[in-house]
Amino acid sequence: MSQSYNRGLVEDFGRWREFTAGMWAWIFHKFTGWVLVGYLFTHIAVLSTATTGANAYTDTIQGLESLLVVRIMEVGLLAVAVFHILNGVRLLFVDLGLGLESQDKSFYASLVVTGVIVLASIPTFLEGAF
């Protein structure tokens, strides 16, 4: 049809500064969802060491847990999971048609609550890692 010029990325994520709450929520939810599936697959893979024997299982888990990176990644996972849950609940409300007017506020609330929970959990998560 028209030989028009493609404005490319400028149209999408190059515009992030102009995104509104609902769009951020969508992007974060997507991102966290993907991380969670990814984790689910790894998680099962790691746990599968159990099939080769009790010690292998215990060693793998405790070996991983003794690594600082793993602990930090766990905090990250917590953040991701908590956000996904909270925003997921927000989305469930939206699906039920409840509180649509405050959809942006509830997104910000999800972010804040995620932050608080994660911060509060850091001691538990990092305990014994050093």
Added chain:
Amino acid sequence: MSTQVPEEKEQSETEQEVNAETEAEISEGASYGDQRRDQRDAQRRQSVSGAPADIEGESFRLKVFRYDPEVEGKMEPRFDDFAVPKQKGMTVLDALIYARDRYDTTLTFRHSCRQAVCGSDALFINGRQRLGCQTQISDLEEPVRVEPLPHQDVVKDLVVDMEHFYDQMHAVEPFFQPEEDPDGDLEEYRQTRENREKIKMSTRCIWCGACMSSCNIAAGDNQYLGPAAINKAYRFAMDEREGENMKEHRLNVMDQEHGVWRCQTQFSCTNVCPKDIPLTEHIQELKREAVKQNLKFW
């Protein structure tokens, strides 16, 4: 992105003289108020004939996206800057008209009603889909950046191709399909006030396409009906005059892969709709209705 001022300056000198003449003649014998108005207009024309810097009083910078597939120098998209004097009540559309009529007559954009009913001038203004005619300059940060609607093919400057949008609007059987006629001559269908109230917001759509442009899903999935078309379907599905069977049919039309299920409740559409139509809410309601209807068959 070039920030040049268009090349009209040489020509505008000759025009200036012609104008000055006609102007002088009109003023003769005019009333006091008219004379004042003439003077003001004459000043206005003087002041803009030169570089933007000449403008007396406050002005602001208007950055406009330019592109023309067949004109040398415009094939590569760029931004042009125009200096526009600030006036009370000035809208983005006024500013564009000013820039076009004073500086560069090749500046192209759609507009008609100037009152937010024709839906011609949905533009991407300072990073948000808005109607040019409905947006006050004083509400915007400067410089005011105006671009064509994202996610639609650009035909030229600020004009985008609306065909796809129209196709989606036409795809939802956007016309009244009652099951039976009201009995009697000149009899109307009866509709309760509540029902009319329920569909009221959905009937206000002016087909501007702002919502569609703001929706990332619509951008990714070309077949997605998009918020405006779904809202159109909502308007009929919820209209009690059409009857229950028709409603079922309407829901079936919506209940398809590229129908309501594509919506990820981004709310961008609801945010940008110049007619304040609660689009996300309508889409969600249709999803629930569709699920309910499907469960009934189970």
Added chain:
Amino acid sequence: MAERYSSFQSGSASWLFQRVTAAFLVVVLAFHFFLLHFMNHASEVTFAGTSARMSEWGYLVTMVLFLWTGTFHGVNGVYAALLNQGLTGTKKTAVKGILVVAGLALAAQGTYLALVMNGMV
């Protein structure tokens, strides 16, 4: 529009299940996290502990359900996300196939694992 014989065909079913599983997951995932990071610290997890928990039938069933719903929810979510990006035609069928296989493999492996932990296998 073509006549539709089955009522769930269009995307409404996966949409609905995505929400239903989400609602279920809220509860179990919170439980899971709590149990394995706060009640018992992850670093102290041993096969014996895991095995002990898994021997309880209620726990086992919950975990297996958790796994299946989680897998469905995750894989279906990924599929939906890809569809939203305009995936169509053969590519779509291919992706769907891969995802189904991956999902089933994951759930099967996980279930098998749970039974191992339970001591049944």
Added chain:
Amino acid sequence: MHEHDVLVIGGGGAGLRAAIAAHEEGADVAIVTKLHPVRSHTGAAEGGINAAIREGDDWELHAYDTMKGSDYLGDAPAIETLAQDSPEETVQLEHWGMPFSREDDGRVSQRPFGGLSFPRTTYAGAETGHHLLHVMYEQVVKRGIQVYDEWYVSNLAVTDHDDAEDRECHGVVAYDIKTGAVEGFKARNGVILATGGTGQVYDHTTNAVANTGDGAAMAYRAGVPLEDMEFVQFHPTTLPSTGVLISEGVRGEGGILYNSEGERFMFEYGYANNAGELASRDVVSRAELTEVNAGRGVEDEYVYLDMRHLGEERITDRLENILHLARDFEGVDALEEPMPVKPGQHYEMGGIETDENGETLIDGLYAAGECACVSVHGSNRLGGNALPELIVFGARAGRHAAGADLGEAEITKGKTAEIEEEDGLDTPVEPGAVPSGDDEAVADGSDDVAADGGAAVVDPDETVRRAVERERTRIEELMQKDEGIKHSDLRADLQQSMTENVNVFRNEDGLKQALEDIREVREAYQDVYVNDPSRTFNTDLIHTIETRNLIDLAEAITLGALARDEFRGAHWRQEHQERKDDEWLKHTMLSWNDGTPELWYKPVILEGEDKTYEPKERSY
């Protein structure tokens, strides 16, 4: 060349209704429109549609009110047709799903409107026009009627017989705005013009930027007379920077008008000692302009409409949309400050002469809607009477063009034995086309018809082909010039002069001044050039062509206004402040005569189906 049975030019209310009607008669119809149909200005109408559909009301009352409102310049057959057909057409809209406002019993609501003896204005919120337009477009989609949108019709394809009465219209020439292609459209049965209002003749109007009266100008130049063009309705309360209409409701609720001195001028200066702000539209408009001209206007331009004293509660309850309008289009918070308002052009009562079946003098050419003048509105349109005109006469034109038998029309077209010639009009300059001098084609296309003096072309295909050639040349001409005058400057000058001199306020000197100004603009137009070299979406070119049409229409309005030395309806002359029924119960007609405008008069028909309307004092 595209070919259809019926071509409808314009996708507003009138055009859509005509297309549907022709389609229902079995014709192959296409709509050619410069805007996508839903962008048409019909969408801006707020108030409602007059239709006698309730017990206690009947079409005769509607006809009577309309005749009285027209100040006895409407033609009875037209008015009675409107009143008779409107109920059916209005209910038809409801049957197409129009979301009318509802009563408790589920029937459509009606409300009272100025000049009506029964509350018969059927409405859909404050957006009646929007819904009407969209509902009809939906029906067009349903029927699969072909729409060529963003095609600008730049001329008619009319045979070049010497006598306008012998001419036939075989199609149009249109310019595809998106690609720049000029193409012919042949109509086997008829062309229906439904191009809407002429608001852009003035610089301040409630009309859209696209309302440039193209259809009226094209028909006029093709030889169809324009009727009663001097009757232009001005609305007293429009926002100064945009012309957006502030509804009469504000004054109805108790809004007050102030001048820059803070005086409530409607009373202080005795413009309307009884009714005050609620005096009729023309009285209030004139009062406002008098204030401004006396130096008591705010910024020498407008006055204030204040509703703050009504209190926030009452305002948000009843006038909420006014708050939005003032906010969005004027940047004013009407709860905190008064709103600036001034009179603005609102509606053109005159237009292309047609009969009740929409037919014009030229065979195969029809007109309906605001661009036409069947004469329903006479010298003054009642609120809520334009929308029924669109659907009633749009449908009739569509049916007739598609071959339906609607019976013999009672309204005559063109010069008959009863007409009266005007020979004594004293104009300061020669009106009409600028003579082309040499044989060069003139940029403004003033040599539209009968240009080359050769044998008359009568073959339909050849007529369209020739018209296409002419338009191609004209557009080439315009595009080729590299320098000259910008159309926007000419348009601005024209509009300014019209607003100054041919406004609500009209006196002989002003009108003559306007004719001189128009002449000057017309001459300058010979040097107009199109700066944009692009074939893609060249709005510069389109606007340049439109400006030519505005010039012809401005002149027609002014000539009529100068000739009519009386005060009737919307037309007020300073030197002649009374209605002169002995002399002026006649329509002002203007024929182009291939570039030499000729003024003549046609008697008003006051004899209705079974009664004669006697002119009475118009007082409410």
